[in-house]
Amino acid sequence: MRPTFLQKLARGAVYLLLVIVFCGPFWGIVATAFDKNTVQPGQLVFWPSVPTLDHFIYGWVKVKAWLYLFNSLVVVIIGTFLQTLVSALAAYALARKRFRGAAVVTLVILSTMMLPDEVISIPLYLILHAKLPIIGVSIYNSYAAMILPIVGWAFSVFILTEFMRAVPRDLEDAARVDGAGELQIFWRVILPLVKPALGSTTIFGFLMIWDQYLLPLIAVDKRELYTIPVVLRSLRVDEILQQNIFIAVTVIATVPCIIVYLLLQKQFNRGLIAGAVKG
Amino acid sequence: MGSVSLKNVNKSFGAAHIIQDVSLDIEDGEFCVLIGPSGSGKSTLLRIIAGLEEVTGGRIEIAGKNVTRLPPKQRDIAMVFQSYALYPQMTVRENMGFALKLAGVPKSRIAAKVDATARMLELEPLLDRLPKSLSGGQRQRVSMGRAIVRNPTAFLFDEPLSNLDAKLRVQVRGEIAELHRRLGTTSVYVTHDQVEAMTLGQKIVVLRDGRVEQAGPPLELYDDPVNVFVASFLGTPSINLVEATVAANDSAAVALLKDGTLLPLGADYPVKEGQPILYAIRPEHIRLIAGAEEGGIPGSIHAIENTGSDMVVLCDAGGGRMTAAFKEQRDLAPDQPVRLVPDPARVRIFDAGSGLRIRHGI
Secondary structure (H helix, E strand, O other): OOOOHHHHHHHHHHHHHHHHHHHHHHHHHHHHHOEOOOOOOOOOOOOOOOEOOHHHHHHHHOOOHHHHHHHHHHHHHHHHHHHHHHHHHHHHHHHHOOOOOHHHHHHHHHHHHHOOHHHHHHHHHHHHHOOOOOOOOOOOOOHHHHHHHHOOOHHHHHHHHHHHHOOOHHHHHHHHHOOOOHHHHHHHHHHHHOHHHHHHHHHHHHHHHHOOOHHHHHHOOOHHHOOHHHHHHHHHOOOOOOHHHHHHHHHHHHHHHHHHHHHHHHHHHHHHHHHHHOO | OOOEEEEEEEEEEOOEEEEEEEEEEEOOOOEEEEEOOOOOOHHHHHHHHHOOOOOOEEEEEEOOEEOOOOOHHHOOEEEEOOOOOOOOOOOHHHHHHHHHHHOOOOHHHHHHHHHHHHHHOOOHHHOOOOHHHOOHHHHHHHHHHHHHOOOOOEEEEEOOOOOOOHHHHHHHHHHHHHHHHHHOOEEEEEEOOHHHHHHHOOEEEEEEOOEEEEEEOHHHHHHOOOEHHHHHHOOOOOOEEEEEEEEEEOOEEEEEEOOOOEEEEEOOOOOOOOOEEEEEEOHHHEEEEOOOOOOOEEEEEEEEEEOOOOEEEEEEEOOEEEEEEEOOOOOOOOOOEEEEEEOHHHOEEEEOOOOEEEOOOO
8 A cells, every 4th residue: 555645744754853863963063063153062053153174173183183093093993803803713613613612612702791891991901001921011001902802802703603604514515625724714615605794793893993982091091092082081071172173073083984884884784684684 | 537445434423323334445437326314324424535524443545545534625536515515605617616726726727627617517608607596407517517627536426416306306317427427437426316326326335324235236236135125225116025924835935925825935045934034026026917817916906106107006915015017008996906926036035034135045
């Protein structure tokens, strides 16, 4: 049955409401960032009365948003790459290999999801401060301190494990007979078949690392190593800084996420529906 | 090309002894079929030859080389899987050339070999397509092409026709036979379909519970089975196994069926009076008499299965159910009284207890 005009109108209104709810705040910060008039904390404008790029320029140059953005990008790019690699390798072992203690390993990985970040923050701080054996230095106050703790992520391990379990074992056997070694089977046969899931976990991983606040906060105390979320927090409580500049830096902080989403959108959506349509 | 030899091969999964002391010699260029019911260990044995399963004991030789502890890639074998196992992300061309690529063969040689094999299997129009766009038969041909392109010492087939419909199965079966004639590569073929085994195999190995029950040329197994299991596993419709006891009639032994019918056995069977036996005769070796003639086993027709080319008549006779099969079309009806006359030269006798064959003059 075709919907009536009223039904169409009601549906349109619901859609519009959802768009306003989800996109409204974002629109508010973009408009405010471009507005020459200063706003008070908690205030946003709907449309910039006098459009300007001044807040972006000030934020980029004087607040050094470029530096924090660079730090965030270093952490997120290396972190996402390593996280995806480690997750895929761990998932391959859990999904395709039979080994003694597999259940215990799974449980240990699962347990990392059960603990809130706040609970592990002090032990983690102590570990990051501890001097490494042989070389005698700690990784505290380095990119490594912000990257290494998030390289292993149970969520992506489990997603990839489930997808890899669904790959028929015959394919692995066929590759083995064809002369493939363990790494070749992983790289050339299994990994291409879980590409949609890999796309999703990469995006989720990217966002998770990009949004990290507590870890960079306890991993570094040098301001020049701060990442965007940490610096946003410090700008938020900076009473001298104009609110519009803070908002402009916030807008800058969202740009990489939007770019990554647009680039991997296809993979992301395929990954989300892949589980639903697999026969 | 080369021979495949198994010597006292054993395989256990925990307490389960899956393969029990299997010894087998497959000659260079021979087409050997491993057949048996589900759980008989035929696929496990094939995977052992491929190197996909490790043995718990014994020795495997391919082309005279001990490969027992070698991984699949060092065994120079190619395998065709029941599920085709084509890499979904690769085109037909990439699938066929994958093994050569891994072996470091130059691209130009891979292309030449893939093209030649594709020509042979009439796969040329499909080379740039992905497996998901192919039919079952085409996928199986690609799977064979992937094996052929490597020119291995031996082909291993793991129930390659099971996923095809009946008509396609006959066609691909013919193609496999033709390929073997042309290439002459040693082949080991696993199936549970005895028609495939009989039509393709130069040697058939019947397995049960991980043991070799009998190995030999198809007709030898069909005509000269060593036990009841082999006799009943091969042949459609299945061989008639009629319970009987040995009785004496003058100087010659006779079989006394449950319904009281006496059937001559011949003089030189090493049987004792009163010994329980199974009187076995294949359906096509029974003459069905509808008239009032004497002799044979009296009975009545239970059902008639007419395939057009064959008539299979199921009868209540000999104290149980017996089957007769013949080519000619006859005017028969259920419940009609008949007599089943076995060809004495084709009768086989088995010990009812052990199931082992009782041979003439032993």
